[in-house]
Amino acid sequence: MSVDLPRSDEMRPSRYIEKVSLITGETLDDEILPKQLLVRHHRDYHLVDIHARRMMSRVVRETGSPDEARRRMREVRRKGKKAAEVIAKLIGQSDVSKVSKALFGLKDKEYYFRFKKSPREEEDIHRQLTDLREEAGKQQAKLAEQDRLALRVLLTGGTGFVGKEIIWQAAYDDDIAEMIVVIRPRQIVDRKTGDVVRTVSPAERGERLLDRLWLEAPDVRSKFSFVEGDVEQPDLGIDPAVLEKLGPKVSHVVHCAASVAFDDPYEKSFRTNVLGTLNALRFSRALQSLPQSSFVAHVGIETSYIHGRKVTGLAREAQVVFPRNFYNNYYEATKAMASFETERFMLEEGLRVVQLCPAIVIGESRAGNNRGDAKVVNAPVNLFGRAQEALTSQEGSWMDRSKGAMLAKMACVFPADPTAELNLVPVDRVVAGILAALKTPAAVGERVHLAGDHRLTSHQIAQIVQEELGVKVKLAEPTLHRTVTLPIITKVLKKAKQEKIAHALDKLGTIFAGYSEWGQPIHQVGNDVRVLGLSKQRPNTEHVFRLLCRHNRFVQEFGRVRDLDEISRREKAWWDFMLGLEDETGMPVGAIPADKFHAMMADRLDTDSFTLLGSEEA
Numbered sequence: 001m002s003v004d005l006p007r008s009d010e011m012r013p014s015r016y017i018e019k020v021s022l023i024t025g026e027t028l029d030d031e032i033l034p035k036q037l038l039v040r041h042h043r044d045y046h047l048v049d050i051h052a053r054r055m056m057s058r059v060v061r062e063t064g065s066p067d068e069a070r071r072r073m074r075e076v077r078r079k080g081k082k083a084a085e086v087i088a089k090l091i092g093q094s095d096v097s098k099v100s101k102a103l104f105g106l107k108d109k110e111y112y113f114r115f116k117k118s119p120r121e122e123e124d125i126h127r128q129l130t131d132l133r134e135e136a137g138k139q140q141a142k143l144a145e146q147d148r149l150a151l152r153v154l155l156t157g158g159t160g161f162v163g164k165e166i167i168w169q170a171a172y173d174d175d176i177a178e179m180i181v182v183i184r185p186r187q188i189v190d191r192k193t194g195d196v197v198r199t200v201s202p203a204e205r206g207e208r209l210l211d212r213l214w215l216e217a218p219d220v221r222s223k224f225s226f227v228e229g230d231v232e233q234p235d236l237g238i239d240p241a242v243l244e245k246l247g248p249k250v251s252h253v254v255h256c257a258a259s260v261a262f263d264d265p266y267e268k269s270f271r272t273n274v275l276g277t278l279n280a281l282r283f284s285r286a287l288q289s290l291p292q293s294s295f296v297a298h299v300g301i302e303t304s305y306i307h308g309r310k311v312t313g314l315a316r317e318a319q320v321v322f323p324r325n326f327y328n329n330y331y332e333a334t335k336a337m338a339s340f341e342t343e344r345f346m347l348e349e350g351l352r353v354v355q356l357c358p359a360i361v362i363g364e365s366r367a368g369n370n371r372g373d374a375k376v377v378n379a380p381v382n383l384f385g386r387a388q389e390a391l392t393s394q395e396g397s398w399m400d401r402s403k404g405a406m407l408a409k410m411a412c413v414f415p416a417d418p419t420a421e422l423n424l425v426p427v428d429r430v431v432a433g434i435l436a437a438l439k440t441p442a443a444v445g446e447r448v449h450l451a452g453d454h455r456l457t458s459h460q461i462a463q464i465v466q467e468e469l470g471v472k473v474k475l476a477e478p479t480l481h482r483t484v485t486l487p488i489i490t491k492v493l494k495k496a497k498q499e500k501i502a503h504a505l506d507k508l509g510t511i512f513a514g515y516s517e518w519g520q521p522i523h524q525v526g527n528d529v530r531v532l533g534l535s536k537q538r539p540n541t542e543h544v545f546r547l548l549c550r551h552n553r554f555v556q557e558f559g560r561v562r563d564l565d566e567i568s569r570r571e572k573a574w575w576d577f578m579l580g581l582e583d584e585t586g587m588p589v590g591a592i593p594a595d596k597f598h599a600m601m602a603d604r605l606d607t608d609s610f611t612l613l614g615s616e617e618a
């Protein structure tokens with residue numbers, strides 16, 4: 001067996017994906033290796049390849065038309081192939097592809113991948129989905145108590161970034177009578193010895209979670225209970241005796257747990273994201289078929305990036321096709337496989353399912369609070385903030401300071417094409433969508449993108465970072481940066497004893513490379529409003545990104561404040577300060593320009609003690 005193949009058969013990509021010949025249209029029997037699903041496997045890093053990408057980016061900037069860039073690229077490739085044919089003839093090489101690969105980095109792919117399709121007819125599927133919606137509606141009607149729904153929701157992933165906001169919003173939602181949160185025990189390990197010092201039980205984790213969410217009132221707290229479990233185990237690892245009691249009363253399962261790491265190996269991502277989802281689906285299927293079942297629907301939290309690198313056309317809500325430009329990482333690929341399983345359960349096993357696909361989730365839309373999340377977009381913002389502070393510290397000799405300033409300039413380079421667009425969405429909008437899905441039987445059978453309708457370009461992001469953090473981030477061509485500049489920068493930083501920053505930059509370069517090239521997917525939106533009834537006005541992405549910068553700078557101190565109790569205390573003061581400011585100015589705080597915001601903050605918040613000025617604690 002190839003070393004690149006997963007150890008267990010159930011993890012093979014060929015369970016979900018098939019290889020199709022471009023020449024004959026036939027499915028090929030070849031084994032599909034996980035690495036073949038990724039963008040980086042199909043890159044040659046050839047000089048001509050790098051040049052072509054730069055040229056396309058320039059065309060997009062000059063003409064504003066990605067289609068024109070693609071047209072010119074096709075023309076260049078056509079000419080490249082012609083030239084390779086002539087040269088091959090001249091040198092007597094019968095295999096033209098060898099010449100084009102050596103000279104121009106051009107690869108002729110003779111196959112493409114596609115997801116295995118359900119053999120069911122469209123009409124038949126449509127009929128089944130209508131039936132599932134009707135059943136969900138009937139089940140929902142049975143739950144109504146007086147003027148509220150009395151939903152009883154089982155949640156996985158409640159200790160995560162999105163999960164915490166679900167708990168927060170559910171606490172104040174009268175239609176949710178009860179929430180059962182599945183939590184795994186957490187082991188505290190001694191960093192030096194690697195020994196387990198203490199195990200925090202799910203019950204204790206849950207209680208601390210409520211404290212950190214400022215949920216103090218007994219009647220609010222009593223809505224929540226915490227059960228031990230692990231999504232990688234059958235029945236979500238829940239004790240059979242607990243399950244027997246819970247089973248008949250659960251109206252919804254919200255499966256939110258996942259491994260959201262862009263650099264995890266395939267098997268790790270697969271275990272949590274695909275096997276975890278399969279366990280959750282089987283669990284819901286069992287609840288749905290209990291004799292006295294209250295079950296309405298399973299709500300799967302996916303990602304709009306299950307569409308991978310889709311350079312042309314919209315990434316449609318209704319349809320997931322294998323991306324012609326592959327996936328950026330195994331997180332995306334395994335989330336797409338999980339979505340495939342979810343759809344299969346719905347069509348083949350009649351499970352009532354809603355699929356929700358958030359874009360890149362960031363802190364909530366009024367204050368930017370994120371409860372300690374430091375993933376995804378937070379990572380580069382925190383890194384640049386820290387690099388700038390560490391390297392331009394006013395301590396030391398003139399020589400040290402100038403060296404620091406020079407290193408900061410080198411560290412604050414981000415591999416991104418100025419035209420690359422990121423789709424950011426605040427966590428409160430995402431969770432408004434999740435809670436709406438619980439109350440909307442008509443959402444069964446739908447896939448809903450929870451995303452913005454206007455995206456920020458890398459250029460805009462760099463501009464906002466400069467205004468908010470005073471960090472001048474230089475955008476570098478991603479491929480050139482990854483292959484040439486980054487190795488040099490990290491070497492210099494390591495020599496200057498800045499190993500941590502060097503390591504973080506290196507990691508960032510690898511993780512973000514795919515997301516910052518031009519031609520990012522454009523996610524169709526509409527079902528959030530049409531199906532879930534969310535407000536038509538989607539959050540202003542520029543404002544929420546400004547809030548992310550302000551929050552991470554002052555509340556998180558660019559990731560240095562890690563203690564979640566302290567984060568919770570600071571976020572409370574921040575929340576009161578930001579909402580006060582919103583009241584006073586009559587505008588969203590994200591709309592207040594950076595310099596004005598900083599001046600207003602100086603009069604109202606003591607950022608050393610993190611207390612409101614004028615309050616008793618200050």
Ligand SMILES: NC(=O)c1ccc[n+]([C@@H]2O[C@H](COP(=O)([O-])OP(=O)(O)OC[C@H]3O[C@@H](n4cnc5c(N)ncnc54)[C@H](OP(=O)(O)O)[C@@H]3O)[C@@H](O)[C@H]2O)c1
Pocket residue numbers: 156157158159160161162163182183184186229230231232255256257258259260272276301302303304335357358359360361362375376
């Ligand atoms: N964040 C984003 O930008 C984003 C964007 C689109 C979609 N999503 C999706 O939204 C969902 C939540 O993401 P997030 O940002 O909240 O992730 P997160 O902060 O990393 O939280 C992950 C959650 O999953 C739990 N979990 C992981 N493995 C588990 C296991 N084996 N058993 C039980 N629980 C387990 C974690 O529990 P522990 O506390 O025990 O580790 C944690 O509660 C995911 O499905 C993700 O794919 C996120």
